[in-house]
Amino acid sequence: MVQIEELEQQVKALAEEGRERLEQAGSLEECEAVRVALLGRKGKITELFQLLPQLPPEARPEAGKLINTLKDQFQEALEQRLAALKAETIERRLQEEAVDVTLPGRPVALGRLHPSTQVLREIYRIFSGMGFQVFESPEIETDEHNFQLLNIPPDHPARDMWSTFYLVEPGLLLRTHTSPGQIHVMRKFAPEPIRAILPGKCYRYEQVTARSEMMFHQVEGLAIGRKITMADLKGVLTEFAHQMFGEGRRFRFRASYFPFTEPSLEMDMDCILCGGRGCRVCKHTGWVEILGAGMVHPQVLRNGGYDPQEFTGFAFGMGPERILMLKYNIDDIRLFFANDLRFLEQFSGGPR
Numbered sequence: 179m180v181q182i183e184e185l186e187q188q189v190k191a192l193a194e195e196g197r198e199r200l201e202q203a204g205s206l207e208e209c210e211a212v213r214v215a216l217l218g219r220k221g222k223i224t225e226l227f228q229l230l231p232q233l234p235p236e237a238r239p240e241a242g243k244l245i246n247t248l249k250d251q252f253q254e255a256l257e258q259r260l261a262a263l264k265a266e267t268i269e270r271r272l273q274e275e276a277v278d279v280t281l282p283g284r285p286v287a288l289g290r291l292h293p294s295t296q297v298l299r300e301i302y303r304i305f306s307g308m309g310f311q312v313f314e315s316p317e318i319e320t321d322e323h324n325f326q327l328l329n330i331p332p333d334h335p336a337r338d339m340w341s342t343f344y345l346v347e348p349g350l351l352l353r354t355h356t357s358p359g360q361i362h363v364m365r366k367f368a369p370e371p372i373r374a375i376l377p378g379k380c381y382r383y384e385q386v387t388a389r390s391e392m393m394f395h396q397v398e399g400l401a402i403g404r405k406i407t408m409a410d411l412k413g414v415l416t417e418f419a420h421q422m423f424g425e426g427r428r429f430r431f432r433a434s435y436f437p438f439t440e441p442s443l444e445m446d447m448d449c450i451l452c453g454g455r456g457c458r459v460c461k462h463t464g465w466v467e468i469l470g471a472g473m474v475h476p477q478v479l480r481n482g483g484y485d486p487q488e489f490t491g492f493a494f495g496m497g498p499e500r501i502l503m504l505k506y507n508i509d510d511i512r513l514f515f516a517n518d519l520r521f522l523e524q525f526s527g528g529p530r
C-alpha cells in the first residue's frame with residue numbers, strides 16, 4: 179500500500195525537478211530530453227499514474243487530480259520554456275546577422291576599354307582631324323580581295339608574306355591584312371576622292387610567339403585623289419606619328435616592297451628605349467619600324483574603279499598593338515589577348 183502523503187511528496191519533488199531541469203535546458207533538443215524524462219512512456223510523471231492502484235480506493239480520485247495537475251503544470255512550463263528559447267534564438271540570429279547599414283559599400287569594379295580599343299580610338303581621333311573617315315570592311319574575305327585584286331595572283335611568291343587561314347569553303351579566307359578593304363572602299367566611292375582609314379582584326383596562320391599573334395589589329399589608310407603625291411603620304415604619316423608618339427621623335431622612310439604599292443616604303447622611328455643609340459629592342463640600328471606604306475599601284479587603282487591617268491593615291495597599314503608595344507616598351511604581343519587583368523588594368527587612360 180502507498181499512502182497519499184507519500185504520493186504528495188513525490189508530486190512536489192517532481193514539480194520541483196521539472197521546473198529546474200526546464201530552466202537549465204538551453205536548447206530545443208534539451209527541452210525535448212526533459213519532456214521525455216518526465217512525460218515519455220517511461221517518464222517519471224507517467225510512472226506516477228502506475229502507483230494509483232496501490233493507493234487506498236478512497237484516496238485515488240484525489241491522487242489522480244494531483245498527478246494530472248502536475249502533468250498540466252509541467253506541460254505549460256515546457257511550452258513557456260520552448261517559446262522563450264525560440265524567441266532567444268531569433269533574437270540572437272537577428273543580432274548576429276545584423277547588417278550595419280552605415281558601413282560604406284564595396285566599390286563596384288569599373289570596366290574600361292581594352293588597350294587596343296584605346297589606341298584605335300586615338301588613331302581615329304588623329305586621322306579624323308586630317309579629314310579621314312572610318313570605313314569597315316569584312317574579316318572573312320575572298321581570295322580575290324585579299325590577294326588577287328592587290329596584285330598577288332595565286333602561286334605568286336609574295337603570298338609567303340602572309341601565312342593564311344583558308345576556310346573550308348573554296349575561295350574564302352580570314353583576311354591576313356586590312357588591305358582588301360582598299361578595294362571595297364574604292365569600289366564604293368569611285369570616282370570620288372577618298373580619305374579613309376579601315377581598322378579591324380586580321381589573322382595569320384603563324385606560330386604564336388612574343389613577336390607574332392594569330393590575331394591582331396591593323397589600321398589601313400587610303401587617300402585617293404588628283405595630284406596626290408608621296409609628299410602627302412610623308413606629311414600625313416609624320417603628323418600622325420608626332421601626335422601619337424610625341425613631338426620629339428625622329429622618323430625616316432625606307433624603300434620596301436608590297437605588291438599593291440609602287441613605290442613602297444616602311445616608316446621607322448628612332449628607338450624610344452635607347453633614344454637611337456642602339457639596343458636589343460632596335461637590334462642595334464637605333465630605328466624601329468612602325469608601319470608599311472606606299473603609293474597605290476596603278477593596277478590596284480584600276481581594280482578599284484579609278485583611272486590611274488587621272489588619280490593617284492597613297493596607302494598605309496599599321497598595327498595598333500605594335501604601336502602600344504613601341505610606346506610602352508611591351509615585349510610580348512601575347513599579353514594583349516591573354517586577358518590578364520594585371521596587364522590590362524595598367525591602361526587606365528582613354529575614354530571609358
Ligand code: PHE
Nearest residue numbers: 355357436470471493494495
Ligand atoms: N598590308 C600590308 C601588311 O600587312 C601593309 C601595307 C598596307 C603596306 C598598305 C602598304 C600599304 O604588311
